[in-house]
Amino acid sequence: MTTPGIRVANPGAPLNRQRAVLLATKESGLYRDKKLWFPVSHPQLLYQATALECAEKLLRADGVSSPTRQQRLGKLVLSFGQNQNAPFHWLVENDVGYMKCIVDEHRLETSNPHKKGDAVNQWVKDFLTEYTESFPQVSNTLEANVDRCIHGQTGFEHLTFEEMWDLYSNFSIQKREPERFTQEQKETIQRAHTSVTRWLNTPVTRSTSVQMRRFRKYVHDRKQEESSSSQRDSLSSLDNDDEDAEKVAASVEDSLTSKRPVTGDAETRKLLKTCCSCFYSWCRSSWPLCSCWSSWSRVRCWIFCCCVGPTHC
Structure with a gap:
């Protein structure tokens, strides 16, 4: 088994700046609609103690002489959900959106002691999370890595959410202290500020881009964090x-x-x-x-x- 072919929205970008397509393939839709079925998995793939060892044996049988951990993880299968028995490597090729949903929900479960998921599937989700994180194109779509999410808009195709926020927030600074920035930096900051402001002022009902709705929420969250931080500093100053x-x-x-x-x-x-x-x-x-x-x-x-x-x- 070779490296999975991940569909990306910006194939011309550097590897760590590429963004996987979240939309499922037509093939995935056939499995979801029960028009196709995955074959029954090897029994040992369904138990944590034997899953990775079994995956390695299957890979060697397929001609992979020295399977990597990523390849072994890719051979594991989902034991639940709409794509039950689907190998991890099939998911990363056909339904990144579903992988993202599982991993994001799993992280919420593990971070909240009052919201524990199905304990039987925890180890599967742990391995799926590790596998997802091993691909930069997929990893930067996760909510836990939202800072690294790719903005993708014209003029800023390869910049992350965090980098766009830095440019946007530098607008007021370069107005007060223009000597700190070169002319090129000022122009970039101005263009970024205009772009971000346009998206912030666009009604949610008119925004068809899921990515831009995420970015809009990201900016509002960062503003809220700064506001809360300023209030804490003010209270500390009064004390x-x-x-x-x-x-x-x-x-x-x-x-x-x-x-x-x-x-x-x-x-x-x-x-x-x-x-x-x-x-x-x-x-x-x-x-x-x-x-x-x-x-x-x-x-x-x-x-x-x-x-x-x-x-x-």
Whole structure:
């Protein structure tokens, strides 16, 4: 058995940039409609402990002297579903869309402990996932590898979703800092931004391309991630400002009670300390409207004047 003939949408692209066609072949349709049937599989192919060893024996019988792991995996068969008994190598040639569906669902099952699939078929799906990942043209169609999915539109035929996102998101940066980019980079960024914006503004009902609907969702997800990240950074910044405010208030109190001499009896000094605490509490409740933190001298002066009178400021 030689390497399977995978149908690709962009055969002129480098191997790692090719994208397998998801649409099933007419032959696959005949099996799905039960007009054709796969032959009954060798019994040992249906058990995890013997499947790979049996596959190697079958390959050697077919004249393959030193079968690779990919070839042995390709000889395994599905034990369930609409293409039951179909060899893996037949699936990658005739129905990549069905393979993608099984692998994507399997990964969801394994990542969610509350959504376990049929335990009997887990090992088959594991091997199918490994086999699928061994072909770049098929691997980059999987949801787990959506960053590597090929954009495929005119002018950006060989770029991945992630590369298109980088160009699109660089548009605002090159507007602010044009000196960071060459003229050629600016033109590419501009064209990419125009292309992506056009797809984002196209109503979903008017988009017939499954690939572009996936890309549209990808961009929205990345925007959501950036928005969430910005919110977390803002909250972290507020927490840091809050800590700085506490330090300033504590420093004010220390300075007023120790560094600057205060005349008067113990009652006056007690009043001063209480006033500092009250002022700090007021600023905390008024934050971020309070602008006191911006000037250490004003904070110290205001509190001192309130506590012991303007003559001591």
